[in-house]
Amino acid sequence: MAHRNRSLHPPPKAAGRIALLQPFLAMEVMERAFALEREGADVIHLEIGEPDFDPPPAAVAACAEALAAGETRYTDSRGLAPLREAIAADRERRFGVSVSPDQVLVTQGTSPGLLLVFSLLVEAGDQVILGTPHYPCYPNFIRYCGGEPVFVPTRPEDGYRLDPDAVAAARTDRTRAIVVGSPANPTGSIQSRETLAALAELGLPLVSDEIYDGLVYDGARVTSAAQVADGAFVLDGFSKRYAMTGFRLGYVVAPPDAVRALQILQQNLFISANRFVQHAGLAALERGEDTRRAMCEAYARRRDRLVAGLRELGFGVPAPPPGAFYVLADATRFDADSRRLASRLLEGAHVGTTPGIDFGPAAEGHLRFCYAVDDDRIEAALERLRPALAECAR
Ligand SMILES: Cc1ncc(COP(=O)(O)O)c(C=O)c1O
Numbered sequence: 001m002a003h004r005n006r007s008l009h010p011p012p013k014a015a016g017r018i019a020l021l022q023p024f025l026a027m028e029v030m031e032r033a034f035a036l037e038r039e040g041a042d043v044i045h046l047e048i049g050e051p052d053f054d055p056p057p058a059a060v061a062a063c064a065e066a067l068a069a070g071e072t073r074y075t076d077s078r079g080l081a082p083l084r085e086a087i088a089a090d091r092e093r094r095f096g097v098s099v100s101p102d103q104v105l106v107t108q109g110t111s112p113g114l115l116l117v118f119s120l121l122v123e124a125g126d127q128v129i130l131g132t133p134h135y136p137c138y139p140n141f142i143r144y145c146g147g148e149p150v151f152v153p154t155r156p157e158d159g160y161r162l163d164p165d166a167v168a169a170a171r172t173d174r175t176r177a178i179v180v181g182s183p184a185n186p187t188g189s190i191q192s193r194e195t196l197a198a199l200a201e202l203g204l205p206l207v208s209d210e211i212y213d214g215l216v217y218d219g220a221r222v223t224s225a226a227q228v229a230d231g232a233f234v235l236d237g238f239s240k241r242y243a244m245t246g247f248r249l250g251y252v253v254a255p256p257d258a259v260r261a262l263q264i265l266q267q268n269l270f271i272s273a274n275r276f277v278q279h280a281g282l283a284a285l286e287r288g289e290d291t292r293r294a295m296c297e298a299y300a301r302r303r304d305r306l307v308a309g310l311r312e313l314g315f316g317v318p319a320p321p322p323g324a325f326y327v328l329a330d331a332t333r334f335d336a337d338s339r340r341l342a343s344r345l346l347e348g349a350h351v352g353t354t355p356g357i358d359f360g361p362a363a364e365g366h367l368r369f370c371y372a373v374d375d376d377r378i379e380a381a382l383e384r385l386r387p388a389l390a391e392c393a394r
Pocket of ligand 1: 049108109111185238245250
């Protein structure tokens with residue numbers, strides 16, 4: 001047999017930086033939920049941050065038309081010119097800041113954009129400051145680039161404000177950037193214009209993840225880091241605002257003198273975003289507003305229902321979060337070990353939630369619930385949770 005002659009190699013040794021990465025627990029819960037579904041279970045997915053709405057019909061049509069028309073090749077590594085122009089115009093419309101299309105680099109989602117930016121800014125021994133609780137991938141990207149994340153605690157009593165004085169106190173001569181997520185995952189918090197301006201005054205590049213802008217409630221408004229800082233790196237994308245997670249499309253808006261380095265990274269790491277998907281992005285910007293508005297209306301209603309239901313079940317929920325589509329709820333009454341609790345709720349009640357520890361030790365004892373899920377499924381999840389939690393509290 002052919003394989004007999006093959007020499008036996010020991011398993012490949014993984015590079016040391018891999019051991020620095022933590023698994024993304026929201027994905028791990030989802031993958032376990034998929035396995036349960038394959039066995040026939042009906043799982044309610046409150047774990048993953050994915051809109052349940054369909055993408056804008058115009059985006060789907062544009063993608064299909066582009067494919068049929070043979071738009072299947074590489075593009076300029078920075079993205080198709082009409083899309084970059086539309087992104088620049090969109091940012092001007094949303095935030096009143098003038099952006100040149102030359103500052104825009106289209107990526108295969110916000111995640112590759114984050115990798116490009118941290119690859120540019122961070123080298124071995126550098127530090128990057130971020131508020132915590134935090135989106136789990138930020139510290140992993142920073143560590144992957146050889147850097148060290150430095151966490152500044154934020155508190156529900158202050159609306160999870162990232163205190164510029166605390167950031168200044170955490171700063172060292174090795175600090176290279178400050179990460180801001182607003183509206184934030186997992187807290188749904190929004191940083192005020194004053195806070196962002198005070199952070200910008202510290203003179204370090206702001207890496208501003210604005211992927212949840214447009215999904216805000218009760219008249220809340222988002223300030224872009226670009227409104228208060230010339231040197232900000234803005235990350236944004238189509239996954240959340242236009243329910244286009246699987247399209248994989250995002251972008252970076254960078255200071256002009258940083259674009260060339262990002263372009264070189266993009267050429268080498270990813271070449272370009274998918275051509276036909278870029279056409280979908282253009283259509284979403286031009287004709288996707290109805291989808292965003294409909295999502296916002298539904299999410300505001302679902303947020304209120306979920307917050308009330310969770311409080312009634314005994315979770316601690318501070319003020320209703322003003323943006324994104326998550327509730328970070330204190331679950332210590334049921335189990336201080338968030339991984340164990342999330343696992344028990346998934347296995348026993350078939351309700352997927354994300355363990356708070358995914359968002360850092362500051363969120364241990366919490367669970368994150370995503371409300372980008374149909375109203376009926378939220379009701380059903382609350383029903384299922386009641387007996388399961390009574391079991392856990394025993
Ligand atoms: C704060 C934040 N940034 C970035 C991402 C990644 O988004 P994308 O689908 O554009 O890669 C997510 C996804 O959940 C997120 O919550």
